[in-house]
Amino acid sequence: MGNKVLVVDDQGFMRKMLGAMLGKHGYEVVGETDNGTEALELCKTLSPDIITLDNILPDMIGLDLVQDLRENMEKLPRIIMISAVSKQEVIDEGVGLGVSKYLIKPFTEDQLVEALNS
Ligand SMILES: [Mg+2]
Numbered sequence: 591m592g593n594k595v596l597v598v599d600d601q602g603f604m605r606k607m608l609g610a611m612l613g614k615h616g617y618e619v620v621g622e623t624d625n626g627t628e629a630l631e632l633c634k635t636l637s638p639d640i641i642t643l644d645n646i647l648p649d650m651i652g653l654d655l656v657q658d659l660r661e662n663m664e665k666l667p668r669i670i671m672i673s674a675v676s677k678q679e680v681i682d683e684g685v686g687l688g689v690s691k692y693l694i695k696p697f698t699e700d701q702l703v704e705a706l707n708s
Pocket of ligand 1: 599600601644645646647
């Protein structure tokens with residue numbers, strides 16, 4: 591299992607926090623972005639092993655990006671959705687699309703590590 595991570599969240603403090611947590615646990619943040627369009631491009635060029643994905647982005651919702659990734663990537667990275675949206679149907683839809691783990695904000699470092707290791 592590779593350790594290259596792409597961090598996608600429109601909030602700078604969240605990207606910073608995730609970057610610090612990921613680095614502490616041996617993951618390498620290879621890229622970050624605040625929007626879905628760039629996230630798709632970065633996925634193609636950086637081939638991350640894992641994406642942490644916010645669901646509410648300025649240009650699209652994270653679940654739509656998951657759909658785009660499925661259509662555009664030969665190999666889908668592991669996707670850890672990290673969102674304040676806690677509606678069960680959204681979580682179920684994400685899992686149906688191939689999201690590995692769904693973390694609800696605010697989350698703890700332990701929960702993140704557990705999601706990464708699972
Ligand atoms: Mg957001």
